Amino acid sequence: MPHVFTVSPDFTPEHLSGWFIFNTWLQKALGEAFHLQLYDDFHSQRDAIKSDRIDLIYANPYDAAMLVREKGFKPLVKPEGKADEAVIAVSTERPYLQVEDLPCSIKLATTEDPDVHMMGMIMLEPADLDAASVELKVCDSYVLVAKELLKGYCDAGVFLAEAFNDLSSVIRKQLRALVNSQIQVVHHALMISPRLADHRDRLLGALLAMPENDKGKSALAALKIPRWERVDDEEMEFMIDLMDTFVT
Amino acid sequence: MQDMKPEDIVGAYREHTLVHFDGTRRNVLVTDIESPYPDGRLIVSRTDPAGIITHVNQSFVDMSGYSKEELIGAPHYILRHPDMPPAAFRDLWETLRRGEKWQGYVKNLRKDGGFYWVKATVIPNIRNAQVIGYTSVRRKPSRQKVAECMKLYPTLF
Ligand SMILES: Cc1cc2nc3c(=O)[nH]c(=O)nc-3n(C[C@H](O)[C@H](O)[C@H](O)COP(=O)(O)O)c2cc1C
Numbered sequence: 001m002p003h004v005f006t007v008s009p010d011f012t013p014e015h016l017s018g019w020f021i022f023n024t025w026l027q028k029a030l031g032e033a034f035h036l037q038l039y040d041d042f043h044s045q046r047d048a049i050k051s052d053r054i055d056l057i058y059a060n061p062y063d064a065a066m067l068v069r070e071k072g073f074k075p076l077v078k079p080e081g082k083a084d085e086a087v088i089a090v091s092t093e094r095p096y097l098q099v100e101d102l103p104c105s106i107k108l109a110t111t112e113d114p115d116v117h118m119m120g121m122i123m124l125e126p127a128d129l130d131a132a133s134v135e136l137k138v139c140d141s142y143v144l145v146a147k148e149l150l151k152g153y154c155d156a157g158v159f160l161a162e163a164f165n166d167l168s169s170v171i172r173k174q175l176r177a178l179v180n181s182q183i184q185v186v187h188h189a190l191m192i193s194p195r196l197a198d199h200r201d202r203l204l205g206a207l208l209a210m211p212e213n214d215k216g217k218s219a220l221a222a223l224k225i226p227r228w229e230r231v232d233d234e235e236m237e238f239m240i241d242l243m244d245t246f247v248t
Numbered sequence: 249m250q251d252m253k254p255e256d257i258v259g260a261y262r263e264h265t266l267v268h269f270d271g272t273r274r275n276v277l278v279t280d281i282e283s284p285y286p287d288g289r290l291i292v293s294r295t296d297p298a299g300i301i302t303h304v305n306q307s308f309v310d311m312s313g314y315s316k317e318e319l320i321g322a323p324h325y326i327l328r329h330p331d332m333p334p335a336a337f338r339d340l341w342e343t344l345r346r347g348e349k350w351q352g353y354v355k356n357l358r359k360d361g362g363f364y365w366v367k368a369t370v371i372p373n374i375r376n377a378q379v380i381g382y383t384s385v386r387r388k389p390s391r392q393k394v395a396e397c398m399k400l401y402p403t404l405f
Contacts, residue, residue, distance in 0.1 A: 245383070
């Protein structure tokens with residue numbers, strides 16, 4: 001039976017080919033069989049984690065608490081210089097220039113990305129907006145969030161900063177960012193299950209050495225990651241504690 | 249803990265003497281100048297179990313006006329504003345000792361005598377079933393909630 005590797009379902013299809021290439025690299029690096037299992041949504045992925053079907057995961061920060069504290073996963077690496085940040089944006093047709101200008105109840109376009117949504121809700125608090133005063137329109141992608149704003153269906157939208165900056169310039173020009181998070185310490189991470197604990201050090205070494213060999217380099221290029229950076233246990237615990245303060 | 253120094257203060261100030269939980273007396277100098285909370289940022293600090301600061305992020309340094317060197321190793325009451333009712337911090341510590349999360353609105357004192365309001369969430373850091381310290385994460389508060397606290401807090405002394 002191959003080990004099961006999975007990635008957080010917040011990736012667009014064009015990123016997925018990179019993960020297949022990474023999976024091939026992984027099998028060669030460890031000399032073990034891995035199957036890349038993709039899930040359509042966070043719920044089905046969490047079910048798989050809960051029933052111990054996952055051996056290695058590129059995890060959303062929101063799921064790190066369950067992985068580490070309930071399932072005994074250990075962190076390996078994060079992409080260098082890449083933190084998850086959120087942006088609250090509106091259509092330029094709307095008069096709002098800052099979050100505090102938003103009305104006291106709004107329709108908010110968002111995605112299922114749990115960490116980005118949570119950071120977005122925190123940035124709405126200064127406007128006295130919370131779950132009770134916000135009606136959610138959950139979209140399948142950030143392009144669809146943008147469309148909700150441009151069509152005037154929603155008052156504001158929550159974006160992953162990277163996705164916001166990747167929007168086409170035509171769309172981007174019709175949107176105004178009200179606030180950008182600068183949290184810096186919330187990030188995705190590759191994490192390993194206790195079943196693979198014996199492989200942790202060897203895998204960590206291979207991941208960190210990727211920029212030094214051709215196969216590793218091309219796998220990183222396919223993921224658009226310059227190199228991996230080590231995440232130690234305490235850094236991960238700190239991120240989990242921080243995320244815990246977001247949950248009321 | 250050193251008294252606040254007039255040469256560090258920006259603007260007209262009043263003087264107060266705080267008596268901290270450990271018996272330390274400190275003269276603080278207080279102005280009416282508010283520093284707006286920076287948009288999109290979190291102000292983060294950690295303490296050891298006794299409330300001594302062990303970690304601060306850059307936003308903490310920027311907002312408090314102290315250098316990182318002045319903050320690490322100092323008791324967290326270095327930010328204590330005389331307008332904050334003692335009951336708030338009593339509740340904070342009782343909540344933390346029960347192993348629970350505390351949330352509240354806090355007016356903090358800057359090194360230059362000014363102040364800033366935050367919404368703070370403090371949690372115990374539990375490692376191997378032991379409390380090794382506490383983390384506080386502050387975010388920009390709702391103006392309405394701050395206005396309510398400005399009315400309520402003076403009644404709690
Ligand atoms: C993690 C953590 C963060 C804290 N942050 C603050 C703060 O920002 N401002 C503050 O006045 N007290 C803060 N406190 C509470 C102080 O430790 C202290 O209880 C408070 O300043 C009142 O001190 P006193 O009663 O000795 O004067 C914090 C405590 C902890 C554990």
